[in-house]
Amino acid sequence: MKLIFGILLAGLFSCSQPQQDGTGVKTISATEYKEQAKKEGVLVDVRTTQEFEAGHLTGASNADLLDGTFAKSINDWDKEKTYYLYCKSGNRSGKAAKLMEEAGFKNVYNIGGYEDLKSAGLPTQE
Template sequence: MNIHSTISVQITRAIQVLLTTLLLLTSPLSLAHDKGHDVSTNAAWEYIEQGATVIDVRTAEEFAAGHLAGATNIPFEDIVAGVSKLELAKDSKILLYCRSGRRSGIAHESLVAAGYSDTLNGGGYDALAAKPVTAN
């Protein structure tokens, strides 16, 4: 292979990587994903105060050890079926949380893929539990 062919192959690969990255960053699931991750505790509490259904996606044992008042326990691996049983509209506000935000992120992505359009990953339980609800 000559130098021109090698450079051409490298440029083609670089363009493919850039296009793939751009596609992933602008896909509908990725855009919804942005809403689902890395929110502040204050933003999560604002969502709760706006009437979001609060779902703890940890295990039943973790939930029993402590959870947010009014939260429903649906383990992350059962989130779509569990939310379906709650008979929530696809545009209902749903706030998800777990221990660290990882499982609630997975649950968020599952709900978005199932057509739920207003879900939010609230992150970790400890951070949420430390922030008291403000009176209006």
């Protein structure tokens, strides 16, 4: 009975925290990002250059996870800054966030997929 109560209690407290995917990577929704975006941070689109050029969030920089240079390029990034990563569905940005976490970055958020972010009303450049 104590175990069940503990699990339920832990579940209640986790609702107010950013979700984590088991790797320690923080995942937040498009709505949560809209609030976070008011704070300082670096917005990174990890899709391919072609996907980025077809449309991206305003202010985003492109760092393609699939071209093999992402892991190397993060070595030049400031580990003290906050980073918000997105891709097409949230899968690549989750992988990129995990790489960053493993490299010592502390404030990295996977904010999901471009279409969801666009649908939430975030400004885009087409």
